[in-house]
Amino acid sequence: MTDMQEFAWQRYPHAEAYLRERFDDLVAAMPDARAFSSALLTHTGSLLFDWLDHLVLVDGEVPRQQLEQLGFEPEDVPADAGSQVLYHPGAIFPRILLRNSDGREPGATLAAAIQVEDVAAFLMANHLPETIEGTTLSPFRRASLWRDNGLEFQAVERRGHPGFVPTEMPADYPTRYLNAYERWATRPRDFEDERTGMEQTLQLARSLVSAMGTDTAAWIAFSGERTHWQQRNHAAEVQKANQDRLGMGWANHDHHTFRSSRHVFPLLVQILETFGFHPRERFYAGAQAGWGAQVMEQPVCRLAVFADVDLTPEEVEGDFAHNPLPSLQDMGTVGLWCALHGEAMLSAGLHHLAARFDFDAAAEHLASQGVDFMRPFSDFSYLRQAFSRGERWQVDASRLDRLVASGKIDEEKRTVFAEKGAIGSHLENIQRGEGFKGFNQQTISDIIRRTDPRN
Secondary structure (H helix, E strand, O other): OOOOOOOOOOHHHHHHHHHHHHHHHHHHHHHHHHHHHHHHHHHOOOOOOHEEEEEEEEEEHHHHHHHHHOOOEEEOOOOOOOOEEEEEOOOOEEEEEEEEOOOOOOOOOEEEEEEEEOOOHHHOOOOOOOEEEEOOOOOOOEEEEEEEEEHHHHEEEEEEOOOOOOOOOOOOOHHHHHHHHHHHHOOOOOOOOHHHHHHHHHHHHHHHHHHHHHHHHHHHHHHHHHHHHOOOOHHHHHHHHHHHHOOOOOOOEEEEEEEEHHHHHHHHHHHHHHHHOEEEEEEEEOOOOOOOEEEEOOOOOEEEEEEEEEEEOOOOHOOOOOOOOOOOOOOOOOHHHHHHHOOOOOOOOOEEEEEOOOOHHHHHHHHHOOOOOOOOOOEEEOEEEEEEOOOEEEHHHHHHHHHHHHHOOOOOHHHHHHHHEEEEEEEEEEEEOOOOOOOOOHHHHHHHOOOOOOO
16 A cells, blocks of 8 residues: 555656666767776676766756756756756656756756765776865765766765765864764664664664764765675675775665564654655555555655564554554564564664666676575566575574564474574665656565565
8 A cells, every 4th residue: 555645656758768868978979988887787787877866968948848848847956056956856867967068059968977985986996096076075075087078977975965066074074974973883783672772773863963964964874774784695795896896885775674663663763754764655565464664765865765564454544654553463574574683773784775786687697696586576667676585694592482482483483493594684686767766566565475584
């Protein structure tokens, strides 16, 4: 079940075709960009277009009319003098910057910029001795990579910043940033009482926001969550190495998934809202799975979250993200996962990170490195999704004791979990098309059933 009235995400094939044509023209005219695009596909299984932060087009009445008809709207964010920023509110598309340029046809491409996690790492990996604009660890940095016949290709680094002007920060800012990251990364994750742990995490989130601002604090926290997840997931380690070989990092993230027990789910939502996330659509995976999710989005950081929790059919109609959820007699997939491993915001870490790839190329390349994927749970022209084979984690004996004592599992399941562990996390291979921003409601039930620890 979904909030269809407000979040009926559409597909925009004409808008995508417009962007791809102009981006492809630029890449075709720049041999270095063309070579890098090929290397990126070969070594990471990803498409250069999916890393695109923004395109710069020649301003004019015709492109403004075309972009308006395609659904783009002005965005009031900092930009270089003479530039107009446009975005598409209903789709996952890069921004457009319109800029005056003498002697070039309106609508022609002037420049493109890809987003990477760390510009310095990108320059080092690709042996590009270029100057970086913006101070170290500041909210927005950029570097010019290649120039050819008046065209330019850039890399940008964002740390919770919506604008397009490199930022200069005070001399003590890098220390403050790293201290904030250290506070989040080294926070306690193991608690006897998980409500206490979530409450302490909420207070830390508020402290980080007070020190660094909402958007930067969100960026810091999610960088830490990806690192924690990656340390416990072999597929993630392999793919991160592939992407770091070219200096990209995880800037191709699509969404992060946290799982939560019912009794602390409102606290998870409060933590996310503290970091500037807003509720989007809701999902219900069906009575058989007993699971639902609140999708949330941080618009400045361009982060999306699936917040998963056991739900009944009746509860999905209400505001389950903010109202207390009473205990249930039976555990669904998410509740059992949390009982076995802990809260995703605490000891367990993310259930999965979804990153954007060329679906087939990524699966084939990772298979050659010993990482296999389950069968796809979405397989449309505009949305393809598959989980890596689950990372099996050892289960603490005390958790199994509590589950048996409460009647949630029997002795047979206890023996299986004790000997073989239980599936903990995945890497998700996702390929989007036509700017489609949503997810496939029907197939979520299938993948949840297939990843239930009891199966």
